Amino acid sequence: MMLIKKPFIFILVLLSLCSIASVIAQAEDPPQKPEIVDIAVSLVDGKTEIEIIASSPFTYTIYKKSDPYHITVDLQDTLFGVFTDKIVVDSAGVLDIAPVKNAGSPDIARIDIALTVPADIEPLYRDNTLTLSFDNPEDSDEVLAGIEEETVDEAIQSEAVKTAEERVSQPKYTGEKISIDFQDVELNHVFRLIADISGYNIVISPDVKGKFSMKLSDVPWDQALDIILRNYGLSKSVEANIIRIAPTAILAREEEEIARVKESQEKSGNLVTRVYPINYANVSAMMQTIKDAKILTNRGFISVDERTTSIVIRDVDQKHEEYEKIIAALDNPTPQVSINARIVEVTDNLTKELGIQWGALVKPTPQSQVGGGLLSGGLGEFTGKPLAVNLPAAVGSGTGGTLGIGYVSANALRALDIQLSAAESTGQGKVISSPRIVTMDNQKAVIRQGKKIPYETISQDGTKTEFVDAALELIVVPHITPEGTILMKVEVRKNEADFSRTSNNVPTIDTNEVETLVLINDGDTLALGGIYKRNETEDEAAVPGLGKIPILGWLFKKELKQNTTTEILVFITPRIVK
Known part of the structure; x- marks a missing residue:
């Protein structure tokens, strides 16, 4: 007979109770549900990839609606996690990715994806990640959007989003900014609201139906309209102040029908031959422009008559209106610019009197004082638009090669002429040349004055005379801007022979050059300096x-040292020939 002691029985009972409690505890604590930790959109090898990443394995269901621009994904027994707000992508073929919370199914994380292109989705599940990919014509392997963890610094995240937005080409929207927040309202009501704000008349196709849910804040109305249209597979056509909205397929069919009708008319229309005289443009270039415009029909023919500078076009009658518009727009006279130049050789003192050696011309007040007066009566003020030039011309000797640039308004030109004439009569300065020339827009005008210096060379063929140029040359290329101002590229060169230094009886050539690009008003004068001698x-x-006695000799002699600095000033006055 076997006896069991009471303490041993007590231990067995206690172990059994602990095991039962452990089983009950495990039944009360279910396993942790997976949750979304990241969503990312990227372009890889021409394919758009949407990655949905969870914390643990999950199951999913993809719903492909009749609308090819929408995809719905259900993640069973999965929490939204960090995915709480809509992600606006608007690139890589993806418009936005939004969470859809359903109170009736709290265990399902539903994700609604709006696309900007129709797509055939290819799903791939691996390592707690669901990848949805589809073909996209764009080409970039950069991540364009995604959910960042909350620990990421907000400033870095903002810069990343800004960089992504700069990489994606966006249309320019200029409409009044609006904010909308709608939930399950008719699309027609939203379009009526946009019509009231924009001032456009909006005509909606009967095929446009459906509910609208969207929240936008401080967005231009035209951008909001485009987003809504893409979101619901719609398109618009604009005629004057009327916007017509219809499904994309309907508008595409209408455009195809219009193209077919136009093509039929071109095929069946009578061919008409017309001669278009060309007055100003190059006739061959005009013919090439019409060919490049791709407006000739398959039956059309174009040729050039060089003798009469005319273009001969044979095509259907309705196409000739387009040819007339193109020729009328391009066959215009090229604008011309008259350039008046004054090339002056003056002393440095006279340069200071003219006020060319200033530091800058500014306009803190309606009139700004610049240097001294031109005449005793005083013309020390230059009016007109300010020229922001900060190139001070240094004073004193030893400053050869310093560039000076100035600006003289049109109403000061007469006083400038008087001063230059007075300077020439007193011997302080000399007007070397005062040429005038007319050139076409964007064409080079050259003014050259000087002489050819002969010199003899000896070779096996005997002695012969050759020449070297020593000339003052002014080159101006004007361009008339749409605002009526003149952009000038100016080059000034002065070459002078130095017979004190020769090589094989050939004098050396001292070269001075000034080159600048300046914007000036019609009729105003540009002053250039900096060529010193x-x-x-x-x-x-x-x-x-x-006088030769050491030290005491200074009492019986006189020394004179004289430095003469001569500067070439160029005054250029362009005027548009009207």
């Missing part, structure tokens, strides 16, 4: 014999 002379007068 410096001469140094020394003279001594002394009492014979006594």
Whole structure:
């Protein structure tokens, strides 16, 4: 007979109770549900990939609606996690990705994906990640949108979004900004609201039906309209102040029908031959422009008559209206610019009197004082638009090669002429040349004045005379802007022979050049300086014999050192020939 002690029985009972409690506890604590931790959109090798990443394995169902621009994905027994707000992508073929919370099915995380292109989705599930891919013509392997973890610094996240937006080409929207927040309202009501705000008349096709749910804040109305249309597979056509909205397929069929009718008319219409005289444009270039415009029908023919500078076009009658418009728009006279130049050789003092050696011309007040007066009566003010030039021309000797640029308004030109004439009569300056030339827009005008210096060379063939150029050359290329101002590229070159330094009897050529690009008003004057020539002379007068005594000789002699600095100033006044 076997005896069991009471303490042993108590231990067995206690172990059994612990096991039962553990089983009950496990039954009360179900396993943790998977939750969404990230959603990302990217372009890889011409395919758009939408990645839905969860914390643990999950099951899913994809619903493909009749609308090819929408996809719905249900994740069973899955929590939304960090995916709480709509992600607006608007790139890579994806418009937005939105969570759809259904109180009747709290265990399902429904994701609604709106596309901008119709897509045939290819799903792939691997390692807690569902990848939805479809063909897309865009080509980029950068991640364009996604859900970042909450620990990411907000400033870095903002910069990443900004960079992605800059990479995606966006249309330019100029409409008044609006904010809308609708839930399950008729589409027609939304379009009526946009019509009231925009001032356009909106005509809606009877085929446009459905409910609308969207929240937009501070968005231009034309951008909001485009987003809504893409979201629901719609398109618009604009005629004057009327916007017509219909399903994309309907508008596409209408455009195809219009193209077929037009093609039929071109095939069946009578051919008409017309001659278009070309007055100003190059006739061959005009013919090539019409060919490049791709408006000739398959039956059309175009040729050129060089003798009469005319274009001969044979095509259906309704196409000739287009040819007339193109020729009328392009066959216009090229604008011309008259360039008046004054090339002046002056002393440095006169340069200061003219006020060319300033630091800048500004306009803090309606009139700005610039340097000294031109005349004793005083013309120290230049009016008109300010020229922001901060290139001060240095004063004093030894400053050869410094560029000076100035601006003289049209109403100061007469005083400038008077001052230059006075300077020439007193010997302080000399007007070297005052040429005038007319050139066409964007064509180079060249003014050259100087001489050819002969020199002899000896070779096996004997002695012959050759020439070297020593000339002052002014090159101007004007361009008339749409605002009526003149953009000028100016080059000034002064070449001068130096017979004190020769090589094989050929004098050296001292070269000075100034080049600038400046915008100037019609009729105003541009002043260019900076081409200097410096001469140094020394003279001594002394009492014979006594002037050579060391130290005391200074009492019996006189020394004269003179530095003469001559500057070439160029005044250019362009005027549009009207």
